[in-house]
Amino acid sequence: SAGTVEFIVDGSRNFFFLEMNTRLQVEHPVTELITGIDLVEQMIRVADGQKLPFAQADIKINGWAMESRLYAEDPYRKFLPSIGRLTRYRPPVEGATERGGIVRNDTGVFEGGEISIYYDPMIAKLVTHGKARAEAIEGQARALDAFAIEGIRHNIPFLCALMEHPRWKEGALSTGFIAEEFPEGFKPVEPAGEVAHLFAAVAASIDHKLNSRKRGISGQMRTSNPVTFDHVRVVMLGGHAVPVTLHTAAHGDHEDLVVEFDGGHRHQVHSDWLPGQPVWSGRIDSTLVVMQVRPILNGVSLAHSGFASHARVLTREEAHALSLMPEKLAGDSGKQVLCPMPGLVKAISVKVGQEIKAGEMLCIVEAMKMENVLRAERDGTIASIAAKEGDSLAVDAVILEFA
Numbered sequence: 001s002a003g004t005v006e007f008i009v010d011g012s013r014n015f016f017f018l019e020m021n022t023r024l025q026v027e028h029p030v031t032e033l034i035t036g037i038d039l040v041e042q043m044i045r046v047a048d049g050q051k052l053p054f055a056q057a058d059i060k061i062n063g064w065a066m067e068s069r070l071y072a073e074d075p076y077r078k079f080l081p082s083i084g085r086l087t088r089y090r091p092p093v094e095g096a097t098e099r100g101g102i103v104r105n106d107t108g109v110f111e112g113g114e115i116s117i118y119y120d121p122m123i124a125k126l127v128t129h130g131k132a133r134a135e136a137i138e139g140q141a142r143a144l145d146a147f148a149i150e151g152i153r154h155n156i157p158f159l160c161a162l163m164e165h166p167r168w169k170e171g172a173l174s175t176g177f178i179a180e181e182f183p184e185g186f187k188p189v190e191p192a193g194e195v196a197h198l199f200a201a202v203a204a205s206i207d208h209k210l211n212s213r214k215r216g217i218s219g220q221m222r223t224s225n226p227v228t229f230d231h232v233r234v235v236m237l238g239g240h241a242v243p244v245t246l247h248t249a250a251h252g253d254h255e256d257l258v259v260e261f262d263g264g265h266r267h268q269v270h271s272d273w274l275p276g277q278p279v280w281s282g283r284i285d286s287t288l289v290v291m292q293v294r295p296i297l298n299g300v301s302l303a304h305s306g307f308a309s310h311a312r313v314l315t316r317e318e319a320h321a322l323s324l325m326p327e328k329l330a331g332d333s334g335k336q337v338l339c340p341m342p343g344l345v346k347a348i349s350v351k352v353g354q355e356i357k358a359g360e361m362l363c364i365v366e367a368m369k370m371e372n373v374l375r376a377e378r379d380g381t382i383a384s385i386a387a388k389e390g391d392s393l394a395v396d397a398v399i400l401e402f403a
Contacts, residue, residue: 003021004020004023005020006025024043026125029106029125033102034061034065035062037059063130065129066128066136066140067125068144068159069122069124070125070147070154070159071123072115073155074154074155076188077153078185080341080372083115083367084114088148090149092105092142097139100131101129102130103127105124106124107124109124117344119368120369121368126144128143134169137169140159142288144159148292150294157186160306161189163306167181190308191304191307195307197242197261197267199237199291199304202282202311203235203311204244204259205257206273206313210275231245232244232315234316235311235312236314244260245259246258246259246260256268267284270283279291280292296310335402335403336400337402339365339394339395339398339399340372340395341367342394342395343367344392345399346363346366346371346389348362348385348400349362349364350382351382352382355381356380356382358378359375360375360376362376362399362400363400365393374399380402381403382401383401383402383403384401385400386399386401
């Protein structure tokens with residue numbers, strides 16, 4: 001068979017033995033891409049009694065490869081497990097890319113399949129190859145942006161942000177990277193500056209495509225004021241308004257959309273995106289841009305390179321009316337302790353009437369082979385317990401309540 005030996009390497013390139021696994025590791029596609037050797041094939045041949053057809057000196061290293069583990073974990077809730085049905089599973093196109101890299105996706109799931117609480121939460125292993133480390137990172141970033149998964153929470157937003165992180169690109173890494181760079185936890189990053197212009201341009205392009213289709217619908221009621229193309233729009237990115245003026249420009253046998261921002265800066269947008277597709281791919285000026293697209297009420301949710309925002313394209317009158325609407329505040333769970341992930345209650349450590357101090361253990365919830373200890377965030381007295389050991393709970397189900 002084949003085994004995998006793991007080492008830790010320090011800054012002086014000293015190697016320290018860690019462990020030996022008598023099997024292939026999860027990261028074996030990285031080795032396969034940089035050596036060109038199919039390790040699984042060689043395992044089968046060795047098991048059949050054949051000898052390896054090469055020696056160590058014959059193995060050459062070609063370029064760089066990078067692997068991301070796509071997990072059914074919610075990065076916005078401290079990477080807690082997420083379960084449910086994959087209502088959409090559309091990985092990026094595998095094989096050689098137009099920039100000379102390689103995209104590979106190893107997985108065992110499918111659209112319509114279910115992620116359960118009983119197994120490891122890994123969905124897929126996305127691997128990219130390039131001549132240099134920067135090319136492998138760039139290819140990984142584009143492939144992650146093109147990976148559409150819906151129905152569960154997943155860590156693609158975090159992985160996208162990681163690929164754009166300066167420290168990650170420099171390779172200045174440690175096992176404390178997440179705690180050091182995200183001490184308050186990972187949160188969605190709203191686009192700003194030039195990135196906000198890219199989001200606004202894509203949102204305007206999507207809205208323009210949808211409105212063009214609506215204007216072409218036959219059998220509409222006759223009116224003395226037919227719907228026309230309004231050139232002035234306001235793109236709402238989260239709570240930030242981006243005024244734009246839209247133009248069209250001939251581009252071969254079709255028209256591109258030109259989005260003009262305050263100050264006269266323009267972006268020419270070309271895309272073959274069609275309504276319903278989960279990934280918007282196109283060129284903004286000469287740059288290839290890939291964005292996740294998910295429909296929301298009166299707009300779309302966009303995600304790209306670790307940035308995410310709800311986008312709504314409005315007329316000036318609509319934007320003014322929206323600015324007068326009162327802000328809706330999020331609800332508070334109050335004195336309740338809610339289950340942070342779908343899972344199985346393994347233990348309840350408190351009783352009704354018991355006085356609790358902040359930091360004391362309340363219960364243990366198991367999900368995806370991991371036991372998660374829930375502790376009190378404040379002092380108090382247990383008023384009621386809604387769950388018992390052995391219960392399977394959904395996310396945000398009430399476990400207990402303080403007086």
